[in-house]
Amino acid sequence: MNQDIHIPALARVEGEGALTIRLKDGVVDDILLNIYEPPRFFEGFLHGRYFQDVPDITARICGICPVAYQMSSVQALEAALGVTISPEVRQLRQLLYCAEYIESHALHIYLLQAPDLVGYESALSLAADAPDLVKRALRLKKIGNDLLKTIGGRSVHPVNTCVGGFYRWPSVDAIRALVPELEWAMKASIDTAKWAATLNYPDFEQDYEFVALNRIDEYAIYEGDILSSKGKRISPLDFEKHYIETHVERSNALHSHTADHGTYFVGPLARFNLNFKKLRQVARETARGIGLKPPLRNPYKGLIARAIELVHSCDLAVELANAYQPQGPSFKEIKIRPGEGIGVSEAPRGLLYHRYVIDEQGLIRFARITPPTAQNFAQMEADLWALAPTVVKQPQEEASLSFEHLLRSYDPCISCAVHFLNLKIER
Amino acid sequence: MNGSIDGAGKVKPGIIKIIGVGQSLRGDDAAGLSAVRVWVETFHAESLPRGVQIELAELPGIELLNMLDGTCCAIVVDAVQSGARPGTIHRLTEDQLESFGGGSSSAHGWGVAETLSLGRLIAPTNLPPELILIGIEASQFSIGEVLSPEVQSSLPEVAGLIEEFVSATLLHYQN
Numbered sequence: 001m002n003q004d005i006h007i008p009a010l011a012r013v014e015g016e017g018a019l020t021i022r023l024k025d026g027v028v029d030d031i032l033l034n035i036y037e038p039p040r041f042f043e044g045f046l047h048g049r050y051f052q053d054v055p056d057i058t059a060r061i062c063g064i065c066p067v068a069y070q071m072s073s074v075q076a077l078e079a080a081l082g083v084t085i086s087p088e089v090r091q092l093r094q095l096l097y098c099a100e101y102i103e104s105h106a107l108h109i110y111l112l113q114a115p116d117l118v119g120y121e122s123a124l125s126l127a128a129d130a131p132d133l134v135k136r137a138l139r140l141k142k143i144g145n146d147l148l149k150t151i152g153g154r155s156v157h158p159v160n161t162c163v164g165g166f167y168r169w170p171s172v173d174a175i176r177a178l179v180p181e182l183e184w185a186m187k188a189s190i191d192t193a194k195w196a197a198t199l200n201y202p203d204f205e206q207d208y209e210f211v212a213l214n215r216i217d218e219y220a221i222y223e224g225d226i227l228s229s230k231g232k233r234i235s236p237l238d239f240e241k242h243y244i245e246t247h248v249e250r251s252n253a254l255h256s257h258t259a260d261h262g263t264y265f266v267g268p269l270a271r272f273n274l275n276f277k278k279l280r281q282v283a284r285e286t287a288r289g290i291g292l293k294p295p296l297r298n299p300y301k302g303l304i305a306r307a308i309e310l311v312h313s314c315d316l317a318v319e320l321a322n323a324y325q326p327q328g329p330s331f332k333e334i335k336i337r338p339g340e341g342i343g344v345s346e347a348p349r350g351l352l353y354h355r356y357v358i359d360e361q362g363l364i365r366f367a368r369i370t371p372p373t374a375q376n377f378a379q380m381e382a383d384l385w386a387l388a389p390t391v392v393k394q395p396q397e398e399a400s401l402s403f404e405h406l407l408r409s410y411d412p413c414i415s416c417a418v419h420f421l422n423l424k425i426e427r
Numbered sequence: 428m429n430g431s432i433d434g435a436g437k438v439k440p441g442i443i444k445i446i447g448v449g450q451s452l453r454g455d456d457a458a459g460l461s462a463v464r465v466w467v468e469t470f471h472a473e474s475l476p477r478g479v480q481i482e483l484a485e486l487p488g489i490e491l492l493n494m495l496d497g498t499c500c501a502i503v504v505d506a507v508q509s510g511a512r513p514g515t516i517h518r519l520t521e522d523q524l525e526s527f528g529g530g531s532s533s534a535h536g537w538g539v540a541e542t543l544s545l546g547r548l549i550a551p552t553n554l555p556p557e558l559i560l561i562g563i564e565a566s567q568f569s570i571g572e573v574l575s576p577e578v579q580s581s582l583p584e585v586a587g588l589i590e591e592f593v594s595a596t597l598l599h600y601q602n
Contacts, residue, residue: 041570064486131549134549138489138549155493
């Protein structure tokens with residue numbers, strides 16, 4: 001194969017962009033991951049807005065992980081305003097996050113990545129041959145969206161979250177009514193993990209630096225310190241000192257590196273590897289049952305890590321839904337003051353960092369949003385370099401598919417990192 | 428869920444749903460959302476007719492199937508790009524929809540057309556027997572909350588179409 005490869009439109013990935021693999025005498029000469037949209041749009045868009053509008057605006061960035069945007073932003077703004085939320089609010093936010101993990105992981109596992117691993121062009125062709133599998137996916141996704149709607153008021157973009165808590169408590173009956181379906185989801189998620197273990201994953205492992213939130217007392221999703229598989233543990237307050245974003249000329253997205261210029265990997269594999277012992281017991285047992293143990297170094301196996309997290313999230317959701325008993329006001333009264341705050345949570349795709357500066361009127365004067373996909377860009381490129389020498393020997397179409405499969409395994413969400421991806425291989 | 432028979436032997440309608448689809452932060456991609464808002468403000472500012480619901484579904488992806496479940500008829504309004512004059516209003520069938528370039532780039536590649544195809548394949552009975560698709564030809568998807576003037580000026584006509592459909596459907600069930 002002597003032509004460069006250009007993949008102009010990557011399917012099943014959010015957004016717009018392009019990947020070009022340039023070859024010289026049959027050898028990889030350059031790899032360009034190109035993103036079209038202007039960086040930092042949303043940060044600019046937030047400038048001058050009232051702080052309480054931020055959770056709703058940032059939630060509109062993505063149809064798949066709006067909760068993550070809300071959770072990181074409200075925590076950052078609560079820190080800036082010196083607000084401490086009640087334990088009941090924290091638990092309801094955890095339950096809301098479970099809802100997002102269920103709908104997002106069900107979507108990615110079955111409908112975005114699985115078609116690649118079982119040799120189907122799309123979820124539609126998979127659905128034609130394996131309707132029961134896709135029905136399971138849709139039912140799992142639905143329970144996630146139903147829970148999201150019950151807590152957040154809408155099934156796609158929740159509107160109930162506010163700085164200080166929730167605008168109103170969802171009714172106990174409405175939450176409890178979801179328990180039977182969540183219990184079904186729990187069983188279906190175990191079946192999902194067993195099925196995921198039977199898929200054929202490409203043989204590709206790298207020595208990654210994994211980075212994820214970490215807590216002593218729980219599998220960190222809502223909040224935590226930042227832990228690296230190289231042993232470094234930092235406070236979220238120091239994130240920008242240790243994880244540096246630089247603008248890459250060919251791409252509108254910023255690329256992140258560690259302070260010593262290394263690439264790093266955030267997302268389900270990172271969480272699974274760093275926090276395995278903190279998973280709910282049933283999730284750990286499911287992992288052991290399918291012979292899975294950390295560390296996983298194959299990016300395609302992010303799918304199995306998601307399946308284990310699905311078990312974890314369903315189990316936690318059942319417990320939180322059964323225990324839900326709202327007490328007191330659903331939000332804290334806020335006294336506006338100027339300040340700066342940081343919020344970090346684990347979006348389904350990985351660590352999501354927000355920092356805001358608010359002025360004395362409560363208006364946003366500065367916003368920094370570092371989404372997981374932007375943090376993984378440099379790692380994705382490094383993986384493409386590692387994969388390319390063997391792949392470019394394949395026929396054009398096959399080669400393009402191989403690159404697409406790798407990138408999709410990351411579940412990139414470019415509408416948050418800006419927009420994604422058209423792939424081009426110039427021979 | 429189609430119309431059902433009540434105790435008096437009359438046909439009661441299922442839910443009639445009007446769904447606006449689009450990304451509200453990307454220019455004309457918000458056309459569908461805006462059209463549904465204009466319809467409500469113009470014709471039903473006080474309250475929606477009984478049995479009629481709206482959804483302002485920004486990037487629903489596959490969740491669109493759940494939104495349609497339990498409806499007897501629905502209208503989905505979305506931005507489209509077909510090369511026609513911006514602001515052109517298209518009445519589409521599901522088959523035609525596939526030949527139109529996206530409006531809402533939607534959740535991870537799941538646009539309205541692909542989502543409906545999946546629904547027809549997996550659970551066709553959950554889709555309403557009557558599904559009307561209205562596409563509004565977009566001119567720009569640049570970042571921001573402003574619609575282009577052509578799209579903006581098409582909204583009253585789209586609202587009129589929605590109202591026509593809703594009145595006719597309600598009348599059908601009342602008679």
